[in-house]
Amino acid sequence: MTTFAPDSLALNRKLPLWYQVSQSLRASILGRRPEEPLRLPTEDRLAEHYGVSVLTMRQALKELEAEGLISRHRRRGTFIEPSARRGAPVRLLxxxxxxxxxxxxxxxxxxxxxxxxxxxxxxxxxxxxxxxxxxxxxxxxxxxxxxxxxxxxxxxxxxxxxxxxxxxxxxxxxxxxxxxxxxxxxxxxxxxxxxxxxxxxxxxxxxxxxxxxxxxxxxxxxxxxxxxxxxxxxxxxxxxxxxxxxxxx
Missing domain, CATH: 3.40.1410.10 (Chorismate lyase-like)
Known part of the structure; x- marks a missing residue:
């Protein structure tokens, strides 16, 4: 499993939870080592890891999927796209x-x-x-x-x-x-x-x-x-x- 950090988020209540989770997860995905597996944990495990609801986790993953960083397959799971675009707009939220x-x-x-x-x-x-x-x-x-x-x-x-x-x-x-x-x-x-x-x-x-x-x-x-x-x-x-x-x- 990809190494995720931090173990829990210091949540900012003025920002959407799904956004904060997606940004933390995005950083971990882009910072993964080449030898680390591409398959992500289940929604339930990720939600537990970040201390948020499954619904919030699902919305965060949807954002990453739209960006092309991950792909989701029914019954198979969620996978990091190895060819995902690395360059990105500079965004400060x-x-x-x-x-x-x-x-x-x-x-x-x-x-x-x-x-x-x-x-x-x-x-x-x-x-x-x-x-x-x-x-x-x-x-x-x-x-x-x-x-x-x-x-x-x-x-x-x-x-x-x-x-x-x-x-x-x-x-x-x-x-x-x-x-x-x-x-x-x-x-x-x-x-x-x-x-x-x-x-x-x-x-x-x-x-x-x-x-x-x-x-x-x-x-x-x-x-x-x-x-x-x-x-x-x-x-x-x-x-x-x-x-x-x-x-x-």
């Missing part, structure tokens, strides 16, 4: 699991990591610190190997020492921090803006210099309100779109 799902599902290469000075424009987020641990990762499509985005994360040193580098080639940083390291994330503030590819980004993403990219900045805070991670992700402008859904209630 107000939950940590949505962000995890957004960043999941591509082959990730760790380009490097180590202690580095905190840039002047980020110093306000790391009061009293002059250094953080940086991680640079390149994400590529599974089948074609074509680069789609690259990420630079700055992590507090006391948190970085708990990170297993192997986890960073499988899971997005947000998932590693929450589910592997055990950081209790209180909020993530996101900014997405249009920029032009600098020389480093153009080289890594194999796009022309000064071509359009989506530049994402994510600030992750723990339950004490202290910064944990500052993520900067450069997405190829020809491969991603950006959608925001606001809850009016």
């Amino acid at each position: 107000g939950s940590v699991d949505a962000i995890v799902a957004q960043q999941s599902g591509e082959r990730t290469t760790l380009l490097g990591h180590g202690t580095e000075p905190i840039p002047a424009d980020l110093a306000e987020h790391f009061p009293g610190r002059t250094e953080a641990v940086g991680y640079r990762r390149l994400r590529c499509e599974e089948e074609s190997g074509e680069p789609t985005n690259w990420a630079h994360n700055l992590i507090r040193p006391d948190i970085a020492e708990k990170i297993d580098l192997d986890d960073l080639t499988r899971w997005p940083m947000t998932k590693v921090l929450r589910d592997a390291v055990g950081v209790r994330i209180s909020r993530i503030t996101d900014t997405v803006e249009a920029r032009l590819a600098d020389p480093e980004t153009a080289g890594l993403l194999n796009v022309p210099l000064l071509s359009p990219i989506l530049h994402y900045t994510g600030l992750t805070y723990d339950e004490d309100g202290e910064i944990v991670d500052v993520a900067r992700i450069r997405y190829r402008g020809d491969r991603f779109s950006f959608t925001v859904t606001l809850d009016a209630h």
Whole structure:
């Protein structure tokens, strides 16, 4: 069975339960290892795992089926589609699991990591610190190997020492921090803006210099309100779109 995490959801009552479950399950599906089985557990087992009703679980699975990530066969069960499309629109709907799902599902290469000075424009987020641990990762499509985005994360040193580098080639940083390291994330503030590819980004993403990219900045805070991670992700402008859904209630 595919490894699912987290074991239970910290549910946000302002968002539909089926949506939160679908995003968590989506992240686990896209982050599965190739050797893991394609068959999913039954609806009853999944509902028990996520602590929701079977009806909610069924609606979440329906969403994933519509996206082409799974196929459902009467009497045979539910299966992950091995050829499911890995690229996806950037969607922010107000939950940590949505962000995890957004960043999941591509082959990730760790380009490097180590202690580095905190840039002047980020110093306000790391009061009293002059250094953080940086991680640079390149994400590529599974089948074609074509680069789609690259990420630079700055992590507090006391948190970085708990990170297993192997986890960073499988899971997005947000998932590693929450589910592997055990950081209790209180909020993530996101900014997405249009920029032009600098020389480093153009080289890594194999796009022309000064071509359009989506530049994402994510600030992750723990339950004490202290910064944990500052993520900067450069997405190829020809491969991603950006959608925001606001809850009016």
